[in-house]
Amino acid sequence: xxxxxxxxxxxxxxxxxxxxxxxxxxxxxxxxxxxxxxxxxxxxxxxxxxxxxxxxxxxxxxxxxxxxxxxxxxxxxxxxxxxxxxxxxxxxxxxxxxxxxxxxxxxxxxxxxxxxxxxxxxxxxxxxxxxxxxxxxxxxxxxxxxxxxxxxxxxxxxxxxxxxxxxxxxxxxxxxxxxxxxxxxxx
Amino acid sequence: xxxxxxxxxxxxxxxxxxxxxxxxxxxxxxxxxxxxxxxxxxxxxxxxxxxxxxxxxxxxxxxxxxxxxxxxxxxxxxxxxxxxxxxxxxxxxxxxxxxxxxxxxxxxxxxxxxxxxxxxxxxxxxxxxxxxxxxxxxxxxxxxxxxxxxxxxxxxxxxxxxxxxxxxxxxxxxxxxxxxxxxxxxxxxxxxxxxxxxxxxxxxxxxxxxxxxxxxxxxxxxxxxxxxxxxxxxxxxxxxxxxxxxxxxxxxxxxxxxxxxxxxxxxxxxxxxxxxxxxxxxxxxxxxxxxxxxxxxxxxxxxxxxxxxxxxxxxxxxxxxxxxxxxxxxxxxxxxxxxxxxxxxxxxxxxxxxxxxxxxxxxxxxxxxxxxxxxxxxxxxxxxxxxxxxxxxxxxxxxxx
Numbered sequence: 001x002x003x004x005x006x007x008x009x010x011x012x013x014x015x016x017x018x019x020x021x022x023x024x025x026x027x028x029x030x031x032x033x034x035x036x037x038x039x040x041x042x043x044x045x046x047x048x049x050x051x052x053x054x055x056x057x058x059x060x061x062x063x064x065x066x067x068x069x070x071x072x073x074x075x076x077x078x079x080x081x082x083x084x085x086x087x088x089x090x091x092x093x094x095x096x097x098x099x100x101x102x103x104x105x106x107x108x109x110x111x112x113x114x115x116x117x118x119x120x121x122x123x124x125x126x127x128x129x130x131x132x133x134x135x136x137x138x139x140x141x142x143x144x145x146x147x148x149x150x151x152x153x154x155x156x157x158x159x160x161x162x163x164x165x166x167x168x169x170x171x172x173x174x175x176x177x178x179x180x181x182x183x184x185x186x187x
Numbered sequence: 188x189x190x191x192x193x194x195x196x197x198x199x200x201x202x203x204x205x206x207x208x209x210x211x212x213x214x215x216x217x218x219x220x221x222x223x224x225x226x227x228x229x230x231x232x233x234x235x236x237x238x239x240x241x242x243x244x245x246x247x248x249x250x251x252x253x254x255x256x257x258x259x260x261x262x263x264x265x266x267x268x269x270x271x272x273x274x275x276x277x278x279x280x281x282x283x284x285x286x287x288x289x290x291x292x293x294x295x296x297x298x299x300x301x302x303x304x305x306x307x308x309x310x311x312x313x314x315x316x317x318x319x320x321x322x323x324x325x326x327x328x329x330x331x332x333x334x335x336x337x338x339x340x341x342x343x344x345x346x347x348x349x350x351x352x353x354x355x356x357x358x359x360x361x362x363x364x365x366x367x368x369x370x371x372x373x374x375x376x377x378x379x380x381x382x383x384x385x386x387x388x389x390x391x392x393x394x395x396x397x398x399x400x401x402x403x404x405x406x407x408x409x410x411x412x413x414x415x416x417x418x419x420x421x422x423x424x425x426x427x428x429x430x431x432x433x434x435x436x437x438x439x440x441x442x443x444x445x446x447x448x449x450x451x452x453x454x455x456x457x458x459x460x461x462x463x464x465x466x467x468x469x470x471x472x473x474x475x476x477x478x479x480x481x482x483x484x485x486x487x488x489x490x491x492x493x494x495x496x497x498x499x500x501x502x503x504x505x506x507x508x509x510x511x512x513x514x515x516x517x518x519x520x521x522x523x524x525x526x527x528x529x530x531x532x533x534x535x536x537x538x539x540x541x542x543x544x545x546x547x548x549x550x551x552x553x554x555x556x557x558x559x560x561x562x563x564x565x566x567x568x569x570x571x572x573x574x575x576x577x578x579x580x581x582x583x584x585x586x587x588x
Contacts, residue, residue, distance in 0.1 A: 038277055121266070128270035135278035138427070143280070
């Protein structure tokens with residue numbers, strides 16, 4: 001009789017551990033998805049801001065047609081691949097970031113543009129959006145690291161493989177220029 | 188980093204239980220002395236504490252914000268401040284955007300409040316808003332957000348209520364004991380123990396009642412100082428840029444202004460102690476905050492932006508084995524610091540522009556209408572202004588209100 005109780009006890013304890021680990025994995029995965037949604041929101045915000053910025057800058061920057069076009073093209077390209085996976089998307093977004101920073105580098109030559117109130121407001125929005133992109137990426141990667149650790153480390157890896165939790169991709173920025181200057185400065 | 192919140196909670200809970208034990212002892216002594224019944228005293232002590240706690244839990248943030256005359260702002264009022272808070276909300280993974288308040292005070296300070304992360308607010312003085320550039324502002328906001336994220340706000344509020352209860356009970360208890368025993372009218376000695384035993388109880392009870400608030404305060408300070416270090420470490424981790432907070436603290440430390448609306452109970456809520464006097468280094472035990480200079484040195488000594496880096500910098504500073512961050516959260520991951528940024532980055536408003544911007548916000552929050560005249564003067568029209576036109580005192584043009 002005692003043995004039966006002991007076995008029942010062990011089974012119950014194991015079940016509780018299993019459920020707790022499973023719920024932990026679900027929580028982590030939701031956190032990753034949530035963090036990804038955050039990046040998405042910010043990238044979309046950047047797509048929305050760029051046409052305004054280009055429109056405002058166009059009137060002042062007569063000789064920078066190529067730079068402006070490069071930004072618009074990079075934006076459109078990034079928007080096209082926005083439903084792809086983290087790796088491919090990060091590359092397109094990296095291109096956009098560097099096109100943007102090239103544009104912002106030449107703003108310095110146009111004092112009239114820098115005095116424009118509308119442009120100043122856009123500049124604040126864009127600086128902040130760039131920051132938000134890098135902070136949400138930071139949080140996303142942190143979440144992915146913790147989620148991946150849990151899916152791969154013993155003993156939670158057993159539960160993960162039984163219930164089909166797979167490691168996720170990081171959002172790495174591939175361009176060296178982007179890595180060094182995550183912050184936009186309108187120089 | 189999430190493990191540290193839990194481990195920190197345990198440590199704080201232990202300290203809080205210590206304070207709770209003090210409260211129970213006081214109740215016990217009061218009961219024993221006044222009612223010949225320990226339970227009665229305990230009930231009184233717990234009732235007082237429960238009432239204060241309920242008020243503090245449900246209305247604490249409103250009371251604190253209205254006491255400091257903070258005004259809530261929306262995104263349009265100050266886009267940069269709003270954006271910085273949102274950036275830190277994202278970096279910390281907070282679910283809900285905290286409410287943002289501005290306190291109209293030239294002193295430099297900031298605090299966070301709210302009983303849980305989904306119901307939090309951050310407040311900043313207009314003086315600080317003018318003084319700090321974007322990176323510094325980010326550091327300060329990150330410090331406040333980490334107070335919210337680490338659940339410091341609720342813990343400190345509950346701790347200060349416990350402390351308040353102990354102080355109140357000890358104060359009234361000891362006064363009644365002193366004056367009661369002088370007139371001899373109190374306590375008709377139903378136990379019949381006689382004079383001597385009673386005097387001993389009186390002396391012990393009195394000594395305890397004088398010591399208890401001091402002990403409770405020391406515990407409170409210990410909890411609060413730990414939290415400050417942890418919030419600094421989290422701020423460095425969220426921003427990946429310890430220098431931002433370090434240079435903000437430098438500006439905070441250089442100012443002497445005391446915050447008008449702060450008081451002793453609310454002091455630990457602020458980013459720096461609102462009562463510190465210039466030239467006086469806060470001593471180790473009797474302050475809610477670690478010395479600013481030390482916090483700056485630790486932040487500047489950090490090799491990376493992780494908790495482990497903060498802990499190492501702290502240990503270097505103190506030349507002793509014990510760090511400030513619980514060991515469980517010191518996972519060996521390398522977190523690089525973001526590239527060095529220049530003070531007053533190009534394209535960012537300078538201090539004069541920030542001062543103008545902030546004063547515009549403050550006028551607007553006080554329901555003044557601002558009319559910019561063609562000559563460059565700004566006319567502030569008070570909310571009770573009755574006329575339909577106003578003349579610019581500078582150039583004489585008339586404007587519609």
